[in-house]
Amino acid sequence: MRSWCIRGVCALGAPLVPLVPLALAAQSPTPLRIESFTLPNGLRVHLAEDHSAQVVAVNVWYDVGSRNERPGRTGFAHLFEHMMFQGSANVAKAAHGQFIERAGGMLNGSTQPDRTNYYNVLPSNRLNLALWLEADRMRSLAVTAENLKNQQEAVKEERRLRFDNQPYTGAFVDSLPTMFDATNCFAYAHSIIGSMDDLNAATVEDVKAFFDLYYAPNNATLVIAGDFDPALARRLVGEYFGGIARGPSPPPAECTPQQATGRRAARRITDANATLPAVIVAYRTVPPAHADHPALELLSMILGDGESSRLNRTLVRDAKVAVTAQALYNPFGPMRGAGIFGVLAIANQGIDPDTLQLRLTREVQGAANAITSEELVKAKNVWRARTIFARQQALEVSEAVHYAAMYLGGPDAVNSDASRYEAVTLSDLRRVARNYLAPDNSLTLLVVPEGR
Amino acid sequence: MVCSMRRLAVAATLPLILAATELAAQFPTSPPAPLRLEPAPFPPFTDTTFASGLRLIVVTNPKQPVISVTLAVPAGSYVDPLGRSGLAELAAGLMTKGAGTRTAEQIAATMEGVGGSISAAAGSDFLTVESAVLLNDRQLAFEMLADVVLRPTFDNGELELLRKQTLSALALERSQPEAIASRAFARALYGDHAYGRRADETSVGAITRDDLVNFHATHVQPSQALLVVAGAIEAPEALALATATFGAWSGRSPTLPVGRPAPQRARTEILLVHRPGSVQSNIVVGNTTWMPNDARGYALTVANQVLGGGSDSRLFTILREQKGWTYGAYSGVTRGRQMGSFSATAEVRTEVTDSALVEMLSLMRQMGAGGVAAEEIERQKLTLTGRFPLLTETAAQVASQVANARLLGLPTDYVQTYRQRLAAVTREQVMTAARAGIRADAALVVVVGDGTKLAAPLAAIAPVMMVDIEGKPLVAGDLVAKAVTLDLDFARLAPAADSFTVMVQGQPFGFQLTSLEREGDGWRSRERTSLGPIIQQQTEVRMGADLAMRAIRQTGTFQGNEMKLDVTYANGKASGEGMTPGAGGRMQPVKYVDVDAPAGTIDDNSLQALIPFFKWAPDARFTVQVFASGKGVLEQRTLRVLGSEAVTVPLGTITAYRVEYAGGDAPGTYWVEAARPHRVLKFGPAGAPLEFVRVR
Numbered sequence A: 001m002r003s004w005c006i007r008g009v010c011a012l013g014a015p016l017v018p019l020v021p022l023a024l025a026a027q028s029p030t031p032l033r034i035e036s037f038t039l040p041n042g043l044r045v046h047l048a049e050d051h052s053a054q055v056v057a058v059n060v061w062y063d064v065g066s067r068n069e070r071p072g073r074t075g076f077a078h079l080f081e082h083m084m085f086q087g088s089a090n091v092a093k094a095a096h097g098q099f100i101e102r103a104g105g106m107l108n109g110s111t112q113p114d115r116t117n118y119y120n121v122l123p124s125n126r127l128n129l130a131l132w133l134e135a136d137r138m139r140s141l142a143v144t145a146e147n148l149k150n151q152q153e154a155v156k157e158e159r160r161l162r163f164d165n166q167p168y169t170g171a172f173v174d175s176l177p178t179m180f181d182a183t184n185c186f187a188y189a190h191s192i193i194g195s196m197d198d199l200n201a202a203t204v205e206d207v208k209a210f211f212d213l214y215y216a217p218n219n220a221t222l223v224i225a226g227d228f229d230p231a232l233a234r235r236l237v238g239e240y241f242g243g244i245a246r247g248p249s250p251p252p253a254e255c256t257p258q259q260a261t262g263r264r265a266a267r268r269i270t271d272a273n274a275t276l277p278a279v280i281v282a283y284r285t286v287p288p289a290h291a292d293h294p295a296l297e298l299l300s301m302i303l304g305d306g307e308s309s310r311l312n313r314t315l316v317r318d319a320k321v322a323v324t325a326q327a328l329y330n331p332f333g334p335m336r337g338a339g340i341f342g343v344l345a346i347a348n349q350g351i352d353p354d355t356l357q358l359r360l361t362r363e364v365q366g367a368a369n370a371i372t373s374e375e376l377v378k379a380k381n382v383w384r385a386r387t388i389f390a391r392q393q394a395l396e397v398s399e400a401v402h403y404a405a406m407y408l409g410g411p412d413a414v415n416s417d418a419s420r421y422e423a424v425t426l427s428d429l430r431r432v433a434r435n436y437l438a439p440d441n442s443l444t445l446l447v448v449p450e451g452r
Numbered sequence B: 001m002v003c004s005m006r007r008l009a010v011a012a013t014l015p016l017i018l019a020a021t022e023l024a025a026q027f028p029t030s031p032p033a034p035l036r037l038e039p040a041p042f043p044p045f046t047d048t049t050f051a052s053g054l055r056l057i058v059v060t061n062p063k064q065p066v067i068s069v070t071l072a073v074p075a076g077s078y079v080d081p082l083g084r085s086g087l088a089e090l091a092a093g094l095m096t097k098g099a100g101t102r103t104a105e106q107i108a109a110t111m112e113g114v115g116g117s118i119s120a121a122a123g124s125d126f127l128t129v130e131s132a133v134l135l136n137d138r139q140l141a142f143e144m145l146a147d148v149v150l151r152p153t154f155d156n157g158e159l160e161l162l163r164k165q166t167l168s169a170l171a172l173e174r175s176q177p178e179a180i181a182s183r184a185f186a187r188a189l190y191g192d193h194a195y196g197r198r199a200d201e202t203s204v205g206a207i208t209r210d211d212l213v214n215f216h217a218t219h220v221q222p223s224q225a226l227l228v229v230a231g232a233i234e235a236p237e238a239l240a241l242a243t244a245t246f247g248a249w250s251g252r253s254p255t256l257p258v259g260r261p262a263p264q265r266a267r268t269e270i271l272l273v274h275r276p277g278s279v280q281s282n283i284v285v286g287n288t289t290w291m292p293n294d295a296r297g298y299a300l301t302v303a304n305q306v307l308g309g310g311s312d313s314r315l316f317t318i319l320r321e322q323k324g325w326t327y328g329a330y331s332g333v334t335r336g337r338q339m340g341s342f343s344a345t346a347e348v349r350t351e352v353t354d355s356a357l358v359e360m361l362s363l364m365r366q367m368g369a370g371g372v373a374a375e376e377i378e379r380q381k382l383t384l385t386g387r388f389p390l391l392t393e394t395a396a397q398v399a400s401q402v403a404n405a406r407l408l409g410l411p412t413d414y415v416q417t418y419r420q421r422l423a424a425v426t427r428e429q430v431m432t433a434a435r436a437g438i439r440a441d442a443a444l445v446v447v448v449g450d451g452t453k454l455a456a457p458l459a460a461i462a463p464v465m466m467v468d469i470e471g472k473p474l475v476a477g478d479l480v481a482k483a484v485t486l487d488l489d490f491a492r493l494a495p496a497a498d499s500f501t502v503m504v505q506g507q508p509f510g511f512q513l514t515s516l517e518r519e520g521d522g523w524r525s526r527e528r529t530s531l532g533p534i535i536q537q538q539t540e541v542r543m544g545a546d547l548a549m550r551a552i553r554q555t556g557t558f559q560g561n562e563m564k565l566d567v568t569y570a571n572g573k574a575s576g577e578g579m580t581p582g583a584g585g586r587m588q589p590v591k592y593v594d595v596d597a598p599a600g601t602i603d604d605n606s607l608q609a610l611i612p613f614f615k616w617a618p619d620a621r622f623t624v625q626v627f628a629s630g631k632g633v634l635e636q637r638t639l640r641v642l643g644s645e646a647v648t649v650p651l652g653t654i655t656a657y658r659v660e661y662a663g664g665d666a667p668g669t670y671w672v673e674a675a676r677p678h679r680v681l682k683f684g685p686a687g688a689p690l691e692f693v694r695v696r
Helices: A078-082 A095-101 A122-138 A146-166 A169-179 A196-201 A204-215 A229-243 A293-304 A308-320 A353-370 A373-390 A394-407 A413-422 A426-436 B002-022 B087-095 B104-113 B133-152 B156-174 B175-192 B201-207 B211-219 B235-246 B297-308 B315-323 B348-368 B374-392 B395-407 B414-423 B425-439 B449-457 B606-611
Strands: A034-038 A044-049 A055-063 A105-109 A116-123 A220-226 A265-271 A278-285 A320-329 A339-347 A442-449 B045-049 B055-060 B066-073 B117-122 B127-134 B225-231 B269-274 B282-287 B326-334 B340-350 B444-449 B464-467 B496-504 B507-519 B523-531 B535-543 B549-558 B561-569 B572-580 B587-596 B620-630 B635-649 B652-664 B668-673 B680-685 B690-694
Touching: A034 A122, A034 B414, A034 B549, A055 A122, A078 A105, A078 A116, A078 A146, A078 A204, A095 B374, A116 A122, A116 A394, A116 B374, A122 A220, A122 A229, A146 A196, A146 A204, A146 A229, A146 B374, A169 A265, A169 A278, A169 A339, A169 A442, A204 B690, A220 A229, A220 A394, A278 A353, A278 A426, A293 A308, A293 A320, A293 A339, A293 A353, A293 A373, A293 A413, A293 A426, A308 A320, A308 A339, A320 A353, A353 A442, A373 A394, A373 A413, A373 A426, A373 B104, A373 B127, A394 A413, A426 A442, B002 B201, B045 B235, B045 B282, B055 B235, B055 B395, B066 B133, B066 B395, B087 B117, B087 B156, B087 B211, B087 B414, B104 B117, B104 B133, B117 B133, B127 B133, B133 B235, B133 B587, B156 B175, B156 B201, B156 B211, B156 B225, B156 B535, B156 B635, B175 B269, B175 B282, B175 B340, B211 B549, B225 B235, B225 B395, B269 B449, B282 B348, B297 B315, B297 B326, B297 B340, B297 B414, B297 B425, B315 B326, B315 B340, B315 B348, B326 B348, B340 B348, B348 B425, B348 B444, B348 B449, B374 B414, B374 B425, B395 B414, B444 B449, B449 B464, B496 B523, B507 B606, B523 B606, B535 B606, B549 B572, B549 B606, B561 B587, B587 B635, B606 B635, B606 B668, B606 B680, B635 B680, B652 B690
Parallel strands: A044 A220, A265 A442, B055 B225, B269 B444, B269 B464
Antiparallel strands: A034 A044, A055 A116, A055 A220, A105 A116, A278 A339, A278 A442, A320 A339, B045 B055, B066 B127, B066 B225, B117 B127, B282 B340, B282 B444, B326 B340, B496 B507, B496 B690, B507 B523, B523 B535, B535 B549, B549 B561, B561 B572, B572 B587, B620 B635, B635 B652, B652 B668, B668 B680, B680 B690
16 A cells, blocks of 8 residues: 655645546447357356456356247246256255355346346355356256246246236236237247246246256356456366256247338237326337447437436426336347337326327437437447446446347457447437337337226 | 465365366266455555545556545534434535536536436435546546535525425334334434434424535535545546645534443343334344444454344344244444444334344344354354455445545554454454343343333333333323324314325326215215325225214225225224235235224224314314224324415415324325315325325
8 A cells, every 4th residue: 555645735736747638539448358168068158357356257148038938838938047046956945045145145047038147246266156056057957846836936926016016017018029920020029927827837847848958058158257267267167067968959039020010000908007098119120239229229318218318308397298208228138139119108197198109209200300419429428337337347247248249249249339339420310210210110009097 | 273274175175176177077066165265455545645634545446447536524413413413414415406506407417418426425424425437527526526515505495305305204204113113222222422313303394504504614624534536547646636626625623522422231121112003013122332443343243244144144044034023133233433333123023022032132142152153153254254355346335445444443454454354253252242242131122013012021021111102201001092082173064075186296196085974963084096006095984973983994906906994983992804005015914803992083094084173273283093994003193283384276375284294104294274164285295205286
């Protein structure tokens, strides 16, 4: 620790050194050094080494999500995520969490359309514990009828609490996916949580088959981020994961991408939990790797992210037709075969849903020509700041590397993605608004309280 | 000795790992031992003192182009003058709501525009302002921070807005048992020491703009201030920015209040806060400890972790998992600048309150009496030392750790050596620290719950003093249900129908219709409420000619769940059955038979319809005995005129009494027409952004 005394000097208010002129170039996240390798059994591994804190994140993504489900078995990927915490050959039920917590760490898992993730954050000297735990469940998950029954009930309770008893949520979760055509794209045309009937129908055989098909090393990617010795990490990964057998190649998820199909759809949904009508308009867009994605995401932020966003200013504050209005880009998670540009508004008392829908769509479709360069600069600032602040933590770094590897074509894209956002111009915003935010590319949901 | 043990373990594991690599087929059947932990590379930092006394700490962490700048002064709530509790908190809240040449909205928009943030808060010891931005915006962060710290405008409009929010939050706290318990515990634990004082309606109501300006001029001074800069910035540049923005800051050292000693206890005492009809009890047990730099702090931290630091600790494992008495039971230690404290908390069912308290005291006693094996201590030490890196991962987290240590006057190497010192704690040290710092036999116990059911069983454990929620002493006789006089202006009783719009932040969100009608020889009050997605409810209360309760029937939905309630009253008793929302909004069945509801008691659902018939006057105060039929308990409600003012509602601008409504789960403020027929013009529930506004 250095220290120096400047008594007397500073009292005069004179700087000791001249202020450094501020850099004019836009700030970008510090580039990550990524080292990648693949085990003979197909497990892909990316290492992002950084010794600034004694923290390590061990994060496994399986290339499976609700998009891999088939009719009659919706909700299965998420149900399976629960099963992953029910124990394996050398780890008792719920012990995974206890091991991690006793080491001072944290863990969780989540399911999206295209992936299921399992992460552990630990002090760096417990890297081996996390790798051992992840390897044990990848090689020997305990799939029993009793565990399945428990978790079916847990997931059904989760559905009741988080979706069915909440206003708008049930309608949102079940109906928004219908913007995709179930015949051409069942992958994205159903909900992640699944239907109660399908959850009930899951059998132990289904679970075992799902595990064998999707939870094999060749369908998984492991990212280790933070403070570790890469040579040791390679050795431990080889030792723990090397002996797990490669599985069959899973069939591709079925989805024919479908933007601007000329299909305009509107549905009216009755919601027993709602007392005010709501309108959701969603437009089919493109996957994250597509050149138009950054402009669409920035446009979505300008429209409906934050107090000073357009929808909040125009619909809530000025016109008072909505009590809340916001944008939701890819609300269920990113998808490699599609994109969702959604906006949501809840009507003010006395405003009927059709009026609100007119105002909302007018605002969305007219925004492109009204957006100022100040708004674009602000959206870029917010995007950049969020990205950079997140990179301070090993867990967020591991998620960013996974995102780049899965959605942007390779882990190194984690370092180049920001430049795509910086390059967006006002004319890009106008172009993507014209191309995607068109009535014949949308689904409109009018959520109406029961009994009205 | 701990270190050498761990080194041995690693040495023994290495050959195993190597062997396993050669035999990849053999997967280890037990978890690997921890790897060697390198000494913590705690980020280096510089420490500089300005002539004004301001200390600057710079933690350089080049990992990402971000910077956080935090300024702290010893101006927490302990400097609040008598009768002005809440001043430091209000001042902190207002500092970001107008400073320099910017209004509240401009400050927020400027920070939002660069993806950054600024916020201020006051705890019991310190007032802290923090800004986080991308490195490119560092000049803005320093300038904004300097404006907020040195040049707050304390705008009158913003003061009234924040005062209203604070009063509303305070009123809501009185209906929350956990908040009641924490407030009563602090007051009894610290006595006349400033740590025991809490903001209340009177003190917050009394604070003026002059108080804020004086507070700022007196206490926001550089002499003991600490500025912490963390992020991708080198010390010389941080120093230059600090000098440019805070270099000219000068001022005198404030005279800080001398803390009065906290009460000493020779034995364990119970303060029972009577909360009529409570179906659960909130227990807090604890004691004061010592100064923050006491060497026993490390061992007490370990003892606390063993006892109740997490869900793997004894309180949780035994009270929840073995006994099933509670959803959670934890303990914690605080480190105040003048005094620390230990406390254990649990929320349990009324029937097991005494058993739970006995168990908690016994678990506390065991900590000092050798009841913990070395193994358990080692395991919990690993949890604590393991967690530390996760708490010091970002620049802002490091800055906060360094700042805390500095502010508490801890040794300069505190942060760097924290983990090693914790790891070196022995079982004997844990026991010694626990005997002095976890005093089961000289503890303060606060129990918030139903005094009628708890007074006797608790008295078998330790001496009990019973108080009401306001802290006023109660004796057993006060708890017996008594007949009361319902002092209304019966001559004016007449049918009426009211209609309210429910507003959320100025937007209509729902409605409420209430009416009082004649029915046979008596009366019937009806209510229908529709509140956004939250609640739909209809109530009918049947009463005699003298408003004696006969029956109530309620139906509706709460967050999508069906609720219903049927109650009949006869011979001073009430019996009811239904399904009502309980704690946390979960639906709970309710059923009771022949509960006391003596003469003069009214059902709480009929109170609003009867408000016009009270004997309103400029200084009126009414206490009403109500039967809270959703819970099946007798409670008191108070209506107190705080003042009169002109209220604008769709009916026009009308002079109204502002009436504080308190005593139940949903306190708030009524505005009652000052002239007859004393119609209810408006109601604002405490702590919610809701207003019921009369439309006809």
